[in-house]
Structure formats: structure tokens, C-alpha cells
Amino acid sequence: MTSAARPASAPTTQARAVKLRADGIGMVFERDGGGVSVLDDISLEVGEGEFVCLLGPSGCGKSTILNVMAGFIAPTSGQVRIDGEPVVGPDPRRIFVFQERGVFPWLTVEGNIGFGLSRLSPEDRQRRIAHYVALVGLQGFEKTYPRDLSGGMKQRVEVARALAVNPDMLFLDEPFGALDSITRLIMRGELLRIWEAERKTIIFVTHDIDEAVQLADRVVVMSARPAKVQRIVDIDIAHPRDISSARYLSLRDGILEAIGLAHKV
Amino acid sequence: MLRTSRQVNHPLRSGTAVSVLKPGTFVAVLLVAWHIAVKFQRVPILPGPVAVGAALLELGQRGLLLKYVVASLFRVTWGFLGAALLGIPIGLSLGWYRRAELAFNPLLQILRPISPLAWIPIAILWFGVGDLTAVFLIFLASFLPLTVTAMNAVAGIPEVYVNVGRNFGLRRAQLIYTVLYPAVMPQLVIGLRITLGVAWLVVVAAEMIAVNSGLGFLIVDARNAGNRYDLVVAGMVMIGVIGLLLDVGIRSLERVPSINWGYSDD
Numbered sequence: 010m011t012s013a014a015r016p017a018s019a020p021t022t023q024a025r026a027v028k029l030r031a032d033g034i035g036m037v038f039e040r041d042g043g044g045v046s047v048l049d050d051i052s053l054e055v056g057e058g059e060f061v062c063l064l065g066p067s068g069c070g071k072s073t074i075l076n077v078m079a080g081f082i083a084p085t086s087g088q089v090r091i092d093g094e095p096v097v098g099p100d101p102r103r104i105f106v107f108q109e110r111g112v113f114p115w116l117t118v119e120g121n122i123g124f125g126l127s128r129l130s131p132e133d134r135q136r137r138i139a140h141y142v143a144l145v146g147l148q149g150f151e152k153t154y155p156r157d158l159s160g161g162m163k164q165r166v167e168v169a170r171a172l173a174v175n176p177d178m179l180f181l182d183e184p185f186g187a188l189d190s191i192t193r194l195i196m197r198g199e200l201l202r203i204w205e206a207e208r209k210t211i212i213f214v215t216h217d218i219d220e221a222v223q224l225a226d227r228v229v230v231m232s233a234r235p236a237k238v239q240r241i242v243d244i245d246i247a248h249p250r251d252i253s254s255a256r257y258l259s260l261r262d263g264i265l266e267a268i269g270l271a272h273k274v
Numbered sequence: 275m276l277r278t279s280r281q282v283n284h285p286l287r288s289g290t291a292v293s294v295l296k297p298g299t300f301v302a303v304l305l306v307a308w309h310i311a312v313k314f315q316r317v318p319i320l321p322g323p324v325a326v327g328a329a330l331l332e333l334g335q336r337g338l339l340l341k342y343v344v345a346s347l348f349r350v351t352w353g354f355l356g357a358a359l360l361g362i363p364i365g366l367s368l369g370w371y372r373r374a375e376l377a378f379n380p381l382l383q384i385l386r387p388i389s390p391l392a393w394i395p396i397a398i399l400w401f402g403v404g405d406l407t408a409v410f411l412i413f414l415a416s417f418l419p420l421t422v423t424a425m426n427a428v429a430g431i432p433e434v435y436v437n438v439g440r441n442f443g444l445r446r447a448q449l450i451y452t453v454l455y456p457a458v459m460p461q462l463v464i465g466l467r468i469t470l471g472v473a474w475l476v477v478v479a480a481e482m483i484a485v486n487s488g489l490g491f492l493i494v495d496a497r498n499a500g501n502r503y504d505l506v507v508a509g510m511v512m513i514g515v516i517g518l519l520l521d522v523g524i525r526s527l528e529r530v531p532s533i534n535w536g537y538s539d540d
Contacts, residue, residue, distance in 0.1 A: 079441070081437055081440075081441075098440070099437070099440045099441040099443075100441075100443065101441065101442050101443035103441075104441055104442075105437070105438075105441050107434050107437075107438070110432070110434050111434050111435070111437075111438045113435065113438070113453075113456070113457075114535035114536075115456040115457070115459065115532040115533070115535060116456075116532070124438075124442060124452075125442040125443075127448075154531050154532075154535060155535070156535050174442065
């Protein structure tokens with residue numbers, strides 16, 4: 010497979026089964042009669058249970074590639090396959106977590122988390138809701154409406170709602186972007202904890218280099234529009250990660266360098 | 275939108291006694307002023323509050339007050355309900371299928387400025403003089419505003435809600451019931467409230483011409499049968515009071531938690 014510009018020295022995670030395979034994804038939006046190329050020949054493999062961060066500057070098209078992978082948008086060229094099957098639309102086995110905007114304001118915390126569980130019996134549904142309420146630490150807020158929750162709590166509701174349907178994959182689009190820096194750090198820790206417990210395949214879009222290096226097994230560095238895969242960096246540090254360790258800093262600096270921002274500011 | 279200060283924004287809301295007392299006092303002062311002004315009028319311009327009160331009592335004793343109020347409410351209920359049951363689903367579908375909206379919008383926009391009262395001759399031609407004509411006029415007055423409200427409300431739903439629904443594998447009917455419908459409720463309730471007010475205006479006018487019962491008929495009849503202006507004003511007072519009660523009733527919907535997320539705090 011065209012694993013793009015993987016640095017030869019980095020250890021690989023090829024041992025896992027391939028979960029998602031993107032092949033030459035291109036996307037051209039029609040605008041004012043002309044075509045604007047947003048994605049340019051993006052190829053990528055994501056292993057089963059892997060945590061991959063797509064990292065790039067705002068507006069580079071990384072959200073678009075995530076929407077293509079989740080089946081919300083059809084690409085102009087190329088194909089995404091998950092478990093070997095072409096993606097033709099959104100699927101409850103793969104849940105897209107929007108920023109907190111995706112929480113339904115007309116449902117309580119319970120109602121939101123149970124949204125995808127209408128096929129279960131009331132008892133099973135209630136049990137599942139209680140489990141995920143506890144997992145994201147929202148006990149006591151079951152009957153609360155989103156307008157009375159903070160941004161971080163809404164974000165946790167959305168993650169819990171996604172996990173409650175037991176998907177194999179999660180797509181997260183800058184999920185913590187709207188949170189304050191303290192809440193963001195806590196949420197990263199919680200996401201890692203949940204990921205280690207449930208071992209979902211996660212594709213996480215962010216523009217935050219530290220966030221990517223703290224969370225991911227691999228960081229896919231994207232170039233500015235039209236987005237291309239510029240480089241794929243393996244983060245070979247075990248969790249919990251020491252963010253002042255030499256290895257962490259050298260990986261982070263490597264990514265800064267790839268983006269062309271090393272030792273500036 | 276700032277949500278945090280919601281609970282402390284309205285200190286008066288908890289004190290029900292105060293919130294009733296204030297406008298109550300104001301109305302009492304107005305009644306006294308009205309009474310005094312009428313005492314000093316040289317030519318009869320308006321009956322005083324005492325005469326109007328007596329007229330209300332007289333209507334009550336003759337059994338007409340309840341009969342006319344019920345007659346008016348009956349017409350509004352059926353006309354308004356029919357319009358809501360037909361107009362809201364049509365509006366939602368028009369909003370959902372944008373192409374249908376493009377096709378029907380010009381028709382809606384041409385029909386909308388025509389006052390429902392302009393339909394009175396045609397309504398009488400179709401349904402004769404009677405309840406059905408009045409109900410039809412109220413239906414006309416309510417149907418278009420409700421359709422347009424529902425249509426615009428759907429067009430304003432954030433795409434992310436629909437995407438979440440699709441992501442969780444909802445079929446079309448489920449999507450409409452669990453996402454579309456709750457998402458438009460806040461807008462819809464505002465539309466219902468405004469439209470009910472209009473329907474209440476229209477029933478009075480319709481009853482002046484098309485039927486021989488109801489509060490509108492009372493006003494016209496009191497003037498025609500011997501210039502009983504005390505009865506005219508009594509009818510007006512009843513129209514005002516019932517209009518207020520209808521509005522209060524429908525406003526209580528705006529406080530339902532699954533609806534009130536759509537309104538800002540002030």
C-alpha cells in the first residue's frame with residue numbers, strides 16, 4: 010500500500026489488521042464556476058484499535074477527509090474502505106463526534122446518551138445509559154438538559170452517546186477545540202482511559218500538535234490546502250506519557266519541523 | 275448566548291403575589307380613571323365601567339354570555355386545529371424537500387397578503403351563513419402562517435442534528451419524529467401563539483357577518499338592536515379577556531424544558 014511518506018526509521022504498527030483504507034482520496038468543491046481542490050490524493054491505512062491523529066492547520070481540509078471517511082460526503086475521486094467494504098454513507102458502527110454542537114438540546118443527558126439505543130428493551134437501555142453516564146462521570150446529571158451543562162460536560166455527553174451504541178470506530182472532529190485548556194487536558198485523559206478500556210479504532214482531527222503527540226499511536230501531518238499527507242509519525246511512547254521526556258519533545262519538534270515551524274515564534 | 279445567569283435574572287418571577295398585584299393595581303387605577311372620565315363627558319362617548327359591568331351581568335343572567343363565548347371558542351378551536359393538523363406537516367415537508375419549497379413558495383407568498391376577511395363572500399357562497407363559514411375563515415387565517423412557520427423552521431435546523439440522526443442509522447420516519455420535529459418545536463410554538471392571536475381576531479370579524487351567535491355577533495347585534503353600547507363594550511371586554519387567557523395558555527408551552535432551549539433568556 011502507498012503508506013505515503015512514512016519515515017523509514019520509525020517502528021511500524023503493521024502487525025494489526027487493517028480497519029480503514031483510504032485510496033487516493035481527492036475532493037474538488039465547485040465554487041464560483043471554478044473548482045477548488047481541497048483534498049489531493051490522500052492515501053492512508055488505519056489499523057484495528059489504532060488511535061490516529063490527523064494534524065493540520067485550520068481550513069486545510071482535515072475535517073473534509075474525516076467527513077469523507079464517515080460517509081457524510083462522497084469524494085470526487087478515490088475510495089474509502091472499512092473492513093474491506095466501500096463506505097457509501099454514515100453507519101451506526103462508526104460514530105462521528107462533533108464538537109459539543111451535536112448534543113440535542115431537547116433531550117436530557119439520559120435522553121441524549123440513549124438516543125441510539127431505541128432498539129433495546131427499556132431495562133437494557135437503562136442499564137447501558139447508566140454505564141456510560143458513569144464512564145464519563147456525569148452521575149447526578151441524568152435529568153439535566155444541555156443548556157444547563159458546561160461545554161466540557163456536553164462534550165462528554167456526546168462521547169458517551171457515541172460509545173453507548175458500541176461502535177467499532179469513532180471519528181472525532183476537533184472535539185476539545187471549544188474547551189478551556191484545563192478541561193481539555195482532563196478530557197484528553199478521559200478519552201485515553203476510555204480508549205484503553207474499549208479499544209475502539211479512533212481517528213481524531215486536531216490542529217494542536219501537543220494534543221496529537223499526547224494521544225495518538227500515529228500522527229498524520231497534513232499540508233495546507235489542498236490537503237496532502239505530508240508525513241506520518243509513529244509515537245512510540247507508552248501511556249501515560251511523560252510530556253517533558255526527551256522522546257516526547259523530540260517527536261514534537263520533529264512534527265514542528267515537518268510543518269516548518271521549528272524553533273520559531 | 276449567555277446561559278449562566280438564567281436563574282437569577284428574574285427575581286420577581288418567584289414572587290407570584292407581586293407579579294399579580296402589580297398589573298392588578300394598574301388595571302384598578304385605569305378602571306377608576308375610566309369611571310371618572312365618563313362622569314364628566316357632556317355627550318355620550320363611551321359607557322362607564324359600572325354600566326359595562328351591569329351589561330355583563332345581564333348577559334350572564336340571560337345565558338347569552340356563556341353561549342356566545344362557547345360559540346366563538348368552538349369556531350376558533352376547529353378552524354385553528356384543522357389548520358395546525360394540515361399546515362404543520364405540509365410546512366415541514368416543504369421545508370425538508372427544498373425543491374417543493376421553491377415550487378410552492380410563490381403561491382404561498384401571493385396568498386399570504388390576502389386578508390382572510392376578503393374571503394368572506396366566497397366562504398358564504400361555498401358554505402352558506404353558518405358555523406362552517408366562520409370555521410373556514412379561521413382555518414384560512416391560520417393555515418398559511420403555520421405552513422410558512424413550519425417551512426422556515428425546518429430550513430433553519432442545524433445540519434449537524436440531521437447528520438447525527440443519519441449517523442445513528444435512523445430511517446426517514448424516525449428522523450422526522452426524533453430529530454426534525456423536536457428541533458422545530460420552539461419556532462413552531464411561537465408560530466402557534468401568533469397565529470392563535472390572529473385567529474381570535476378573525477373570529478370576531480367573521481361572526482359579525484357570517485353567523486348569528488358569538489361575541490362578534492353580540493357586538494353588531496347590540497348596536498343594531500337599539501344602540502346598546504354597554505353591551506358592545508361588554509363584548510369587547512370579553513374578547514380581550516379570552517384573548518389574554520388563550521395567549522397565557524399557549525405561552526405555558528414555552529416553558530416546557532424540551533422546548534425552551536430554543537429561546538434566549540430575556
